[in-house]
Amino acid sequence: MLEGSVLRYGRLILPLLGFAAGCDAAVDEQVPLGGAPGGVEAVDDLGRTVRLDGPATRIVSLLPGATETLVALGAGDRLVARTDYDDDPALAHLPSVGGGLTPSIELLASLRPDLVVAWEEAGAARTRPRLEALGIPVFSVTTQDTAGIFANVERFGRLVGLPERADSLAAAMRSELDAVRASVAGRERPTVLYMIGLDPPMVAGRSVFIGEVLEVAGGRNVFADVSAPSPRVSLEEIVRRRPDLVLLPASGASSLPVERLRELPGWRDLSQGTTRFEPLPADVLHRPGPSVVEAARVLRDVIHPDLAAPQ
Amino acid sequence: MRGGRLSARLAGLALLAGLAVLVSVRVGAVPLSLSEITDALRGEGDPTAIAIVRQLRVPRAVVAGLVGAALAASGATFQALLRNPLAEPYILGVSGGAAVGAVGAIVLGWAAYAGWAVPVAAFVGATVAILLVLRIAASVGRSLDTRVLLLAGVVVGSFFNACILLALTLTDAESFRSAIFWMMGSFAGASWTVAGVLSLYLLPAILLLIALARPLNLMAIGEETAGYLGASVERVKLVAYATASLLTAAAVAASGVIGFVGLIIPHVIRLLWGGDHRFLIPASALLGAAFLVTADAIARTAAAPTELPVGVVTAFVGVPFFVWLLRRRTV
Numbered sequence: 001m002l003e004g005s006v007l008r009y010g011r012l013i014l015p016l017l018g019f020a021a022g023c024d025a026a027v028d029e030q031v032p033l034g035g036a037p038g039g040v041e042a043v044d045d046l047g048r049t050v051r052l053d054g055p056a057t058r059i060v061s062l063l064p065g066a067t068e069t070l071v072a073l074g075a076g077d078r079l080v081a082r083t084d085y086d087d088d089p090a091l092a093h094l095p096s097v098g099g100g101l102t103p104s105i106e107l108l109a110s111l112r113p114d115l116v117v118a119w120e121e122a123g124a125a126r127t128r129p130r131l132e133a134l135g136i137p138v139f140s141v142t143t144q145d146t147a148g149i150f151a152n153v154e155r156f157g158r159l160v161g162l163p164e165r166a167d168s169l170a171a172a173m174r175s176e177l178d179a180v181r182a183s184v185a186g187r188e189r190p191t192v193l194y195m196i197g198l199d200p201p202m203v204a205g206r207s208v209f210i211g212e213v214l215e216v217a218g219g220r221n222v223f224a225d226v227s228a229p230s231p232r233v234s235l236e237e238i239v240r241r242r243p244d245l246v247l248l249p250a251s252g253a254s255s256l257p258v259e260r261l262r263e264l265p266g267w268r269d270l271s272q273g274t275t276r277f278e279p280l281p282a283d284v285l286h287r288p289g290p291s292v293v294e295a296a297r298v299l300r301d302v303i304h305p306d307l308a309a310p311q
Numbered sequence: 312m313r314g315g316r317l318s319a320r321l322a323g324l325a326l327l328a329g330l331a332v333l334v335s336v337r338v339g340a341v342p343l344s345l346s347e348i349t350d351a352l353r354g355e356g357d358p359t360a361i362a363i364v365r366q367l368r369v370p371r372a373v374v375a376g377l378v379g380a381a382l383a384a385s386g387a388t389f390q391a392l393l394r395n396p397l398a399e400p401y402i403l404g405v406s407g408g409a410a411v412g413a414v415g416a417i418v419l420g421w422a423a424y425a426g427w428a429v430p431v432a433a434f435v436g437a438t439v440a441i442l443l444v445l446r447i448a449a450s451v452g453r454s455l456d457t458r459v460l461l462l463a464g465v466v467v468g469s470f471f472n473a474c475i476l477l478a479l480t481l482t483d484a485e486s487f488r489s490a491i492f493w494m495m496g497s498f499a500g501a502s503w504t505v506a507g508v509l510s511l512y513l514l515p516a517i518l519l520l521i522a523l524a525r526p527l528n529l530m531a532i533g534e535e536t537a538g539y540l541g542a543s544v545e546r547v548k549l550v551a552y553a554t555a556s557l558l559t560a561a562a563v564a565a566s567g568v569i570g571f572v573g574l575i576i577p578h579v580i581r582l583l584w585g586g587d588h589r590f591l592i593p594a595s596a597l598l599g600a601a602f603l604v605t606a607d608a609i610a611r612t613a614a615a616p617t618e619l620p621v622g623v624v625t626a627f628v629g630v631p632f633f634v635w636l637l638r639r640r641t642v
Contacts, residue, residue, distance in 0.1 A: 098616035104340040
């Protein structure tokens with residue numbers, strides 16, 4: 001049963017799991033710009049400086065959010081593989097190395113990447129040490145919050161030798177987020193519960209980007225007081241907090257329709273009160289990358305439906 | 312004459328295990344031609360192919376073979392000692408203890424510091440479980456009663472399972488997922504270091520079990536009879552339990568819990584060729600090695616590049632074969 005729930009939610013919650021590591025952009029500024037002429041380097045989320053002889057040209061990203069960041073930087077044509085998690089049709093022609101957390105190491109090695117971006121498991125780090133034993137540089141990320149997303153833009157920009165592109169991408173993302181923030185300025189901010197998983201109830205906390213974007217989009221995260229990124233909470237606590245809006249991201253067949261959730265004990269009481277239930281597309285929302293901007297717009301439109309552009 | 316036929320069968324099984332290793336090195340997520348593989352084995356040609364064959368595939372096949380041999384030999388020993396056809400390597404709580412160690416190392420974050428933290432913690436946990444079970448069993452009555460031992464194993468195993476559930480409930484989602492991956496069992500972490508440590512440890516242990524084969528034959532009839540026939544029952548029991556349990560502990564530490572091999576392989580040998588432990592234990596070890604190497608090759612390739620849990624393959628391939636074998640013998 002435990003395995004089942006992990007497999008079921010694994011894909012959904014993948015980018016939202018784990019601890020928020022020190023992925024502050026400020027960390028990188030302390031790094032001396034030494035190294036080989038033409039070389040590039042950046043500090044990953046383990047605090048290790050990853051040095052490359054030159055901008056990466058054969059890249060494998062094992063994380064959808066990182067993949068999206070690389071594509072947005074204009075380095076999409078340097079990707080030599082994708083994972084089973086990537087559903088971008090522009091990447092469909094690339095060979096898949098399997099699941100992002102359990103890729104086939106030999107397939108990865110056969111593609112001769114000069115940079116692999118991987119999620120660092122807090123527990124058994126399986127991928128990184130094995131790739132490094134084969135001489136393949138690994139950049140480990142544990143992106144959780146918005147600061148981490150922007151840090152990735154900057155660091156990946158350096159690793160692919162396109163720092164100006166990274167600056168302009170980050171500036172564009174910031175101004176779009178500011179535009180969303182401005183559009184809800186002065187409005188009443190309803191309390192929002194963002195469900196990452198249903199059974200057991202797992203919600204967006206304060207330090208996960210989706211919890212932060214909720215606030216940008218003119219809502220108040222009803223679990224903003226919990227510092228964990230995706231805390232498991234009791235249904236009682238949810239009912240007690242009585243959020244104005246329950247957001248239920250859905251992806252694929254495993255998700256529960258809003259109509260069914262409304263019938264369940266506890267949830268029924270909320271739905272008979274003033275709480276509104278809304279389904280959302282999980283694919284856009286659970287990707288810590290440039291689509292955070294899109295996520296902000298989607299959330300704004302569902303939190304303040306009167307602002308949504310007429311279809 | 313009989314001895315000659317048995318050695319011929321053992322040689323045949325050894326050949327089968329060798330063949331399984333060759334097939335396992337031949338196949339993988341990356342299609343490599345036969346000549347590319349032979350070149351890579353000799354250290355010539357494409358450096359990527361060399362790395363894939365010599366650093367990934369060969370050590371992995373070796374580790375799978377060692378673990379298969381350990382589990383099957385340990386299963387055969389437990390079945391003899393406990394005189395129970397359902398006995399298997401994990402029956403005395405070894406897997407529960409190992410899992411508590413491994414999950415503990417993951418949840419407490421030790422795993423992040425060193426790659427060997429999880430296997431070492433798993434081995435320590437398994438050893439604690441073994442000592443606990445033997446201690447409980449020894450404290451009841453004057454001699455090691457197999458029924459008490461079984462019950463002690465089940466109780467200790469249940470207790471450790473509860474500990475795992477508690478740790479998984481209290482931990483964050485990421486450690487939770489790492490722990491589940493570990494418990495599903497896999498040879499993905501295999502390396503020459505793991506293969507070296509395992510073989511230093513496993514081969515003498517399997518030889519020791521083979522050396523105990525004659526008293527085990529007597530024990531399988533009954534402990535009283537064995538005592539009359541001159542076996543020092545208590546000492547044999549203790550040494551055999553400890554050796555088989557530690558074999559299992561090392562196997563679990565290297566690859567997580569892989570079911571089915573230790574239970575079924577000894578039965579296959581018994582159904583085919585009878586239950587003399589002088590033959591049963593080495594034959595089980597060889598067939599266990601061949602079976603697990605093949606199962607891992609299938610696990611790596613059936614849904615490539617995604618790897619299936621090897622326990623899924625051992626059950627999917629092994630169960631139909633075993634049912635077929637059972638029916639053939641009884642008809």
